[in-house]
Amino acid sequence: MQKYILIAVKALLTLAFVAAGFFKLTGHEMMIASFEALGAGQWFRVVAGALEIGAAVLLWVPGRQAIGAALLVCTMVGAVLAHLLILGPSALPAIVLGALAAVVLWAHRDQLT
Numbered sequence: 001m002q003k004y005i006l007i008a009v010k011a012l013l014t015l016a017f018v019a020a021g022f023f024k025l026t027g028h029e030m031m032i033a034s035f036e037a038l039g040a041g042q043w044f045r046v047v048a049g050a051l052e053i054g055a056a057v058l059l060w061v062p063g064r065q066a067i068g069a070a071l072l073v074c075t076m077v078g079a080v081l082a083h084l085l086i087l088g089p090s091a092l093p094a095i096v097l098g099a100l101a102a103v104v105l106w107a108h109r110d111q112l113t
Contacts, residue, residue, distance in 0.1 A: 006103075010059045012100065017055065017056040024046065024048055024052070025049040032045065035048075039086075048075070052072070052075060054068075055075070056072070066105055068104075070112075072097070073101045073102050076094045076098030077098060079098075080098065
């Protein structure tokens with residue numbers, strides 16, 4: 001049962017991060033505005049989008065799932081901080097996605113040795 005739950009969590013994370021990364025890379029209006037509010041520049045939007053898609057792919061590469069999950073956890077820590085300190089309310093989606101990525105990281109922790 002745990003195996004199927006982990007697959008479902010990885011599938012959910014993949015859908016969420018590929019979609020978010022796609023919108024960042026294609027310059028969706030909301031993403032442009034968010035990164036403009038951060039003051040980091042639009043180059044950071046492109047890097048974040050590529051990182052999200054790359055990490056989502058790594059969730060399915062044998063022996064690299066922990067790396068992908070760790071990248072997503074770090075990305076979501078940054079997203080939570082950005083929402084709490086700059087962008088405004090609703091950091092909850094980033095918290096939930098970060099927690100799910102942490103579950104995947106924990107499940108593949110043996111890859112980190």
